[in-house]
Amino acid sequence: MGRTIPSFRIAEAQESAEWRSFRKALPRSDRAAFDDMLSSARLYTSASSAAVRTSRFEGMIMAIVFHHYKTLAQSMGAVSEMKKEESR
Amino acid sequence: MVVWLKLEDGEVVRLVDRWSPSIFIGTDAKSDFDVPLQTLRSDFEWTRVVHRRERVSDPAESEVVEAKLKDAKKAQRVAGRIERLGPFGTFRLYNADVPPAQSYLYERDLFPLAFCEVGQSGDRLRWELMDDVWAYDYALPKLRKVTLEVEVAREGKLPRLTDKIRSISLEGDDGKVTIDGSSEADKIIGLTRAVREADPDFVLTSDGDTFLFPYLIRRAEANGVALTLDRDGTAMKAPTKEGTSYFSYGQIHYKPSAMKLYGRVHIDTGTSFAYSEAGFEGLFELSRICRMPLHTSSRASIGKALSSLQFYHASKMGLLVPWKPTLAEHFKDRNELLMADRGGFIFEPKVGVHENVGELDFHALYPNIMLRKNISAETVRCPCCPDSRNRVPELGWNVCEKRDGIVPLAIEIIVEKRLRYKELKAKASSDTDRDRYNARQAALKWLGVTTFGYLGFNNAKFGRIDAHIAVCAWDRKILIDTARIAERRGFGVMHGIVDSLWLKKEGADEGDYLELKAEIERETGFAMSFEGIYKWVAFLSSKAEPGLPVLNRYFGVYRTGGLKVRGIEARRHDTPPAFVECQMEVLGVLAKADTIAEAKAKIPECVETFLGHAGALARRETPASELAFTTNLSKAPEEYSTMMTVQRAALSQLAGEGAKLHAGEGIRYVVTDYKGRDSRRATPLDMIKDEVDYDAARYIRLLAETCSSVLEPFDAACTAAGLMSRYEASRSGALV
Known part of the structure; x- marks a missing residue:
């Protein structure tokens, strides 16, 4: 007995490992950004697990896209605040 | 019998x-x-x-x-x-x-x-x-206890069965007796006589199963005398079989052969889980509830004790205990398996230090789910109640409404008695009573923790993964419902793990949390406890990937002054005692701060604490015994690779001294030359004296890492490297 399906935390690590060749083909200067992007999925592991998708990549990519969207929205908000400040 | x-x-x-x-x-x-x-x-x-x-x-x-x-x-x-x-x-x-x-x-x-x-x-x-296993204030007979110690006249660096006895002592309520004798045989005969005269019910030893009794038996044989410590006068004999290594919760453990006495109970304090966790009172409670002889329960894993409790209920309900259980899980297709095979719910912690966070914990949530929702191997997806109103959340599986499952039947006494002991402990009028109730509830706590794991354990006689899955599904529902209730009341979830939630709302006081608690209890039907409001609490990030949260690694100080520490070095069993002391000292300084700003102001004092301990290491004033790392062997010594890791260096020296180790046994060692390449990299604790020349530079570096775990959340400059720089600067300052 015991669990058959790995936890999403383990699945994320497995998925990341499978993208090793992609990472290797990137210029050295891009690799840290790639690592950061994959890591950002782990900020939403519980939500990805709750989504119950047959492909673990789907859960990860949704987490990455969502994090990207949030970051972008926050940045846009900050920019518009700065613009407002400037126009005063 | x-x-x-x-x-x-x-x-x-x-x-x-x-x-x-x-x-x-x-x-x-x-x-x-x-x-x-x-x-x-x-x-x-x-x-x-x-x-x-x-x-x-x-x-x-x-x-x-x-x-x-x-x-x-x-x-x-x-x-x-x-x-x-x-x-x-x-x-x-x-x-x-x-x-x-x-x-x-x-x-x-x-x-x-x-x-x-x-x-x-x-x-x-x-x-x-004329007694009741449900009784809370039961009378126990007056029991005589003695502690047996033997000093070995070592010929090598480690004690061996062939070494002679230097001295034997027996300590009981009436004081300590040292057994004298001109010859080794006299000492053994003297021990037999002293035990007969003291007539103890319990004989406590440290390593009695692994070394002390096998050693005494060998010495008695070598001297042609009988070692008779049993009450019925039977001479003790060497165990006929070796101990066993077994795998549990991701770790290998070693269980030595039990050295039992007839008519008395021998407790090896070094290997008894129940005694080490809950003392005599906990051991007695466990033995009574699980109906296991004291010799057995003192050596049993908690899982074995829980099995015994289930066997008792099985015997009462005419259910047989399968020798080789063959209860298979219910068939699931891919989608159902994906949906079902998940653990409890976790809200990732918000990394950093936060003020005024409150903590709410569910009381024994998993055992209560099993008890209240009738979760058991035979009740989940039972054929008799397809239209049951008791259904597993998300999965929709039916749960039996016609009969109580064996697991809920067995755990009722654990859940109910533990709750009662906690109440009695809170109301206790003396320290003796408080300690007694606390020990009993601690023993029951471990039983409760094990009940869930045993539902999905492949060797459990009455386990089935479907029941395990059902408990997790209920947990996820309860935790998510709880978070929604909290958010409805304006609280934000800072962290949540399985049965605990850390919540924050600006300006919330204890009354607000208690109102929230009452609402959660009303809506979910499960009882909670309010642990308190933290002055500040730090949720730590991964050391390997800063910024990413890690679960169950946090520390904080309640408004009442209590410090709560989880998952960091001070809580790990493998951390050297000197590191635990230093980290707790640093936390003690931080704990005086009421706010994050005050804690930040205390960083210089904390750094001084680190420097003080680092200096003691550099001067080798810290005893080597305080610097021992503890580790369990994950495999047999001969299975380790030839690479000379510090652990293997210690093993190699132990083997050189004739020590016979097994997978699962613990070893303790001090790092003596970290950068070296041979077996001198580390020395086993049993083979050192306090003046041993340990690798101070390595220990100072590790101490910096230990201190940075609790300082970096307050000051980004307090990384391990940052603390090392401060240490180097203090040294050059001292030289100037």
């Missing part, structure tokens, strides 16, 4: 009850019974056809043969022979591995340390129980 009784006047008597255990045999075709009953006729006292429930999931009893054994010790051997009489599955064997002493207690409805009356008719005993 030999029974030892302690009478009200303190006298101890030995009684014998003519009794032996039964095994049960089931087959599909009744004619198949003839083969084993004829072949093994000589092993059985008698056989008869009885009606019992074979599998926990069976709706009704079926006909099985009960075979009363002539020799209780042969149960598994006889069962094995029957099993081999036909293709696998022809004969289904039951109760073959239930320890006879436990079967006796179940059949007679007795438990260790029960107050009872006994009468004798012929060679049988008649019992009248």
Whole structure:
């Protein structure tokens, strides 16, 4: 007995490992950004697990896209605040 | 069955009850019974056809043969022979591995340390129980305890069975007795006499199973004298079998052969989980509730104790205990498996230090889910209640409404008694009472924790993964519902893990949290406790990937002043004691701060604390014994690779001294030359003296890492490298 399906935390690590060749083909200067992007999925592991998708990549990519969207929205908000400040 | 009784006047008597255990045999075709009953006729006292429930999931009893054994010790051997009489599955064997002493207690409805009356008719005993396993304030007989210590005259660096005895001491309530004697034989005879005179009920040793008793037996043999510590005058003999290594919760453990005494209880404090976690009171409670003899329960894993409790309930409900459980999980297609096979819910912690966070914990959530929702191997997806109103969230599986599962039946006493002991502890008027109730509830806590794991454990007699899955599904629902209730009331979730939630709302006071708690309890139906509001709490990030949260690594200070620490070095069992002391000292300084700003202001004082400890290491003032790392061997020593890691260096030295180690045994070592390449990289603790020349530079670096775990959340400059720079600067300053 015991669990058959790995936890999403383990699945994320497995998925990341499978993208090793992609990472290797990137210029050295891009690799840290790639690592950061994959890591950002782990900020939403519980939500990805709750989504119950047959492909673990789907859960990860949704987490990455969502994090990207949030970051972008926050940045846009900050920019518009700065613009407002400037126009005063 | 030999029974030892302690009478009200303190006298101890030995009684014998003519009794032996039964095994049960089931087959599909009744004619198949003839083969084993004829072949093994000589092993059985008698056989008869009885009606019992074979599998926990069976709706009704079926006909099985009960075979009363002539020799209780042969149960598994006889069962094995029957099993081999036909293709696998022809004969289904039951109760073959239930320890006879436990079967006796179940059949007679007795438990260790029960107050009872006994009468004798012929060679049988008649019992009248005048005690209740549900009692909270039970009377215990006055028990005499002694601690036995032996000093070995070592010839090498490690004690060996061939070394002579230097001295023996026996310490009891009446003080300490040192057994003198001109010769080794005199000392052994003196020990036998001293034990007979003290007549203890309990003999406590440290490493009695692994070394002390095998050593004393060997010394007695070498001197041609008998070592007689048993109450009935039996001479002790060396164990006939070696200990065993086993795998549990991701770790290998080692269990040595038990050195038992007749008529007294030997407790090896080094290997007894129950005694080390909950002392005598916890051990007694565990033995009573689980109906296990004290010798057995003091050495048993909590899982074994829980199994015994389930076996008792099985025997009361006419359910047999399968020798080799074959209860398979229900079929699931891919989508259902993906949906079902998930753990409890977690809200990732918000990394950083936060002020005014409150903590709410559910009381024994998993055991309560099993109890209240009737979760058990046979109740989840039972065939008798397809339209049950009790359904597993998300999955929709039906849960039996017609009968109580064996797991809820068994854990009721654990949940109810623990809650009551906690109440009694809170109301206790003396430290003695408080300690007693605390020890008892601690023993029950471990039982409760194990109940969930045992639902999905492949060797559990009454486990099934579907029940395990159902508990997790309920947990996810409860935790998510709780978070929604909290958010509705304006609280934000800072972290949540399985049965605990950390919440924050600006300006919230204790009253707000208590109102929230009441609402959660009302809506979910599960009781919670409010742990308090933190002045500040730090949720740590991964060391390998800063910024990413890690679960269950946090520390904080309640407004009441209490410090709570989880998952960091000070809580890990493998951390050297000197590091624990330093980290706790730093936390003690931080704990005086009421706000994050105040904590930040205390960083210089914390850094000074680190520098003080680092200086003591550099000057080698810290005793080497305080710097030992502890590790459990994950495999047999000869299976380790040839690479000379610090752990293997210590192993290699132990092997050189003739030590025989097994997978699962713990070793402790001090790093003596981290950058070296040979076995001098580390030295086993048993082979060092405090003045050993340890690798101070390595220890200072590790100490910096330990301190940075608790300082970096407040000051980004306090990384391990940052602290090392401060240390180097302080050294050059000292030189100037």
